[in-house]
Amino acid sequence: MPAWSEIVLILVVVxxxxxxxxxxxxxVIRGAAMQGALLxxxxxxxxxxxxxxxxxxLSLGALLVKGIAIPWLLLWAIREAAIRREVEPLxxxxxxxxxxxxGVGLAFALxxxxxxPAPERHGFLVPTSLSTVFTGLLLVVSRRKAVSxxxxxxxxxxxxxxxxxLLSDFMPAMVEAGVLLDLFAAVFVMGIVMFDINREFSSLDxxxxxxxxx
Amino acid sequence: MIPVVLILVPLALAGLAFLDxxxxxxxxxxxxxxxxxxxxVLLLCADPGARALGGALELDPLAQVVLPTVSVLxxxxxxxxxxYLAARRDRENRLFVGGLLVLLSxxxxxxxxxxxxxxxxxxxxxxxxxxxLIYFSRNARSLEAAxxxxxxxxxxxxxxxxxxxxxxxxxxxxxxxRSLLLAALVRAGPSLASPxxxxxxxxxxxxxxxxxxxxxxxxxxxxxxxxxxxxxxxLLSGGVTSLGxxxxxxxxxxxRAAGELSFAKDALVVMGLFSMALAAVFVIGQRDFKRMLAYxxxxxxxxxxxxxxxxxxxxxGAMFHTVGNGLTKGVLFLTAGNIHRSYGSKLVTEVRxxxxxxxxxxxxxxVGFLALTGSPPFSPFFSEFTILNGALGTGRFLAGxxxxxxxSVIFVGMGSTVLAVVQGDPAGTPEVPAQxxxxxxxxxxxxxxxxxxxxxxxxxxxxxxxxxxAAARVVGSP
Numbered sequence: 001m002p003a004w005s006e007i008v009l010i011l012v013v014v015x016x017x018x019x020x021x022x023x024x025x026x027x028v029i030r031g032a033a034m035q036g037a038l039l040x041x042x043x044x045x046x047x048x049x050x051x052x053x054x055x056x057x058l059s060l061g062a063l064l065v066k067g068i069a070i071p072w073l074l075l076w077a078i079r080e081a082a083i084r085r086e087v088e089p090l091x092x093x094x095x096x097x098x099x100x101x102x103g104v105g106l107a108f109a110l111x112x113x114x115x116x117p118a119p120e121r122h123g124f125l126v127p128t129s130l131s132t133v134f135t136g137l138l139l140v141v142s143r144r145k146a147v148s149x150x151x152x153x154x155x156x157x158x159x160x161x162x163x164x165x166l167l168s169d170f171m172p173a174m175v176e177a178g179v180l181l182d183l184f185a186a187v188f189v190m191g192i193v194m195f196d197i198n199r200e201f202s203s204l205d206x207x208x209x210x211x212x213x214x
Numbered sequence: 215m216i217p218v219v220l221i222l223v224p225l226a227l228a229g230l231a232f233l234d235x236x237x238x239x240x241x242x243x244x245x246x247x248x249x250x251x252x253x254x255v256l257l258l259c260a261d262p263g264a265r266a267l268g269g270a271l272e273l274d275p276l277a278q279v280v281l282p283t284v285s286v287l288x289x290x291x292x293x294x295x296x297x298y299l300a301a302r303r304d305r306e307n308r309l310f311v312g313g314l315l316v317l318l319s320x321x322x323x324x325x326x327x328x329x330x331x332x333x334x335x336x337x338x339x340x341x342x343x344x345x346x347l348i349y350f351s352r353n354a355r356s357l358e359a360a361x362x363x364x365x366x367x368x369x370x371x372x373x374x375x376x377x378x379x380x381x382x383x384x385x386x387x388x389x390x391x392r393s394l395l396l397a398a399l400v401r402a403g404p405s406l407a408s409p410x411x412x413x414x415x416x417x418x419x420x421x422x423x424x425x426x427x428x429x430x431x432x433x434x435x436x437x438x439x440x441x442x443x444x445x446x447x448x449l450l451s452g453g454v455t456s457l458g459x460x461x462x463x464x465x466x467x468x469x470r471a472a473g474e475l476s477f478a479k480d481a482l483v484v485m486g487l488f489s490m491a492l493a494a495v496f497v498i499g500q501r502d503f504k505r506m507l508a509y510x511x512x513x514x515x516x517x518x519x520x521x522x523x524x525x526x527x528x529x530x531g532a533m534f535h536t537v538g539n540g541l542t543k544g545v546l547f548l549t550a551g552n553i554h555r556s557y558g559s560k561l562v563t564e565v566r567x568x569x570x571x572x573x574x575x576x577x578x579x580x581v582g583f584l585a586l587t588g589s590p591p592f593s594p595f596f597s598e599f600t601i602l603n604g605a606l607g608t609g610r611f612l613a614g615x616x617x618x619x620x621x622s623v624i625f626v627g628m629g630s631t632v633l634a635v636v637q638g639d640p641a642g643t644p645e646v647p648a649q650x651x652x653x654x655x656x657x658x659x660x661x662x663x664x665x666x667x668x669x670x671x672x673x674x675x676x677x678x679x680x681x682x683x684a685a686a687r688v689v690g691s692p
Contacts, residue, residue: 113409114409114410114413115407115409116383117383117384117385117386117387117390117407117410129376133373133376137369140365140369146361149365153365153368153369153372156369156372157372159376160372160375160376160379163376163379164379166379166383166386167379167382167383167386170386170392171331171382171392171393171394174331174382174394210358211354211355211358212355212358212359212362212436212437212440212441214436214496214500214505
């Protein structure tokens with residue numbers, strides 16, 4: 001059903017913009033969770049010649065990790081550490097949106113210049129992936145709080161996941177193990193460090209992490 | 215068979231270290247792991263070309279250069295760790311010992327990996343296993359360093375995964391290799407889709423370049439090396455960064471097969487020279503001698519990238535330089551750790567007269583500096599000379615000239631800091647009496663320096679041939 005996957009991919013890009021424009025931390029986490037949950041539908045829609053077992057595993061794994069577990073962990077972290085609910089951007093929301101729009105435009109321009117060697121896949125995958133990767137990078141560098149940076153990293157990973165779907169037919173294990181394991185492990189460790197940052201600095205503001213410089 | 219054992223045994227020992235209730239006995243596991251690994255590597259090197267897991271692991275010439283270097287460095291660090299962890303009984307060492315053993319396993323896997331997916335997973339593991347170790351001192355500064363290291367390297371590794379996917383896609387055309395095995399990609403060669411190979415190289419250069427700490431992706435390095443224990447600094451700057459170079463070299467190998475070598479080489483030359491330039495700027499007037507070593511590491515990663523990018527003789531010199539740089543970085547970080555502990559400070563304004571207070575580590579720090587900055591007769595002199603020779607021999611006068619310029623600026627910049635630390639009268643400087651010179655922490659760097667000197671005085675022809683073979687496999691014969 002290419003029509004369905006098209007809608008999902010468009011929604012993923014729309015969520016990219018929502019994430020860049022949201023000022024509330026909870027809203028950003030929910031947005032990232034929704035993006036993850038939407039992505040977990042894609043392997044089902046695009047199931048080509050891959051075995052059904054792999055497709056289900058990838059889809060369920062993505063839903064559990066990206067849509068439920070990690071957003072829950074983040075919500076728990078901000079409740080537990082009593083983090084203030086504003087996003088506190090270093091770059092304002094409007095400039096973020098403008099940069100995001102530029103990134104999306106660039107992603108579409110770039111992917112139309114790069115023909116897919118495996119033409120059976122949907123052409124929207126590559127620009128969606130690159131836009132989401134760019135949004136993730138933008139969120140990491142333009143947000144002040146440790147939690148926001150973790151969310152940015154999640155969004156970046158979502159973009160990589162979308163790209164991985166291009167390959168799921170012939171290297172399913174790579175896509176599964178790589179993305180899910182990495183995501184979980186990195187955020188897990190980041191979470192632990194975050195709690196210690198909280199204990200040491202009594203806040204999760206990475207701007208306070210600026211004693212080390214030249 | 216042996217390659218798999220070399221990866222699994224340290225992992226099993228890490229499990230043992232996590233379970234062991236005794237903080238006094240735990241460091242011994244490190245010693246067992248280090249020397250068992252060294253013995254295994256020597257055994258493996260007797261059988262070059264050994265393969266395992268259907269060719270996903272192979273001891274190719276590049277692995278033959280890097281794996282023994284890392285193993286020797288690790289074994290020496292394991293001895294040092296006995297003294298270091300005994301002197302730091304106040305800190306919990308469960309995570310530290312366990313993490314170091316996981317790191318050994320991950321480093322072995324990176325060196326031997328011939329599958330870009332496996333390579334990526336192992337690289338990710340080197341980040342995850344070392345990030346908590348940077349926080350060993352349990353203070354605000356080390357926490358900041360650990361956070362930056364984790365964030366920057368995770369971003370790098372995520373982009374490297376995207377780059378790996380790009381390469382996979384490049385071979386996804388009907389009839390293409392549809393595999394991430396290096397051999398399959400190289401065999402497919404020109405049939406790989408070239409825009410995707412280029413894009414893949416760019417992303418992998420950013421990703422693994424972050425692990426190497428090439429400028430401008432080095433931002434984690436001064437903080438991590440400044441705050442981590444000297445022991446970890448030695449393993450990061452002599453081991454993990456060299457493996458980042460190995461990973462990048464594997465990617466260049468694919469680019470060469472796909473006919474994109476000159477694109478990759480130009481990018482490496484630019485990144486390499488930029489890293490050296492940036493290191494030269496920040497090394498001058500650096501007041502923190504551990505951060506100074508971090509910038510020196512940026513410089514040497516730049517030298518490796520430059521050597522590989524120049525190709526031919528210079529690439530062979532770069533292979534030689536991974537060995538010399540890895541071992542010499544061990545000397546400098548271990549002695550810097552000794553000086554740091556004895557003074558309780560790593561600021562040049564508070565540390566002087568190290569040669570008098572620490573009669574072995576102080577002079578060793580100075581000699582290690584001379585060796586690293588390319589003074590004869592130590593091995594970095596010969597490897598840097600080979601790279602220069604390669605540059606001038608192929609008419610790359612600008613690159614060669616800049617290389618020489620940056621080397622001399624860094625020599626002067628580092629020299630003033632090192633001399634300020636080593637010379638003078640230690641009276642009136644801060645002192646931690648319990649952390650004076652001890653044999654078990656003073657001798658290991660001496661052993662490493664001995665090796666650096668030996669390789670400078672006499673390079674066995676077999677090794678020379680190995681460097682040439684490793685370089686030829688990556689960038690082609692000169």
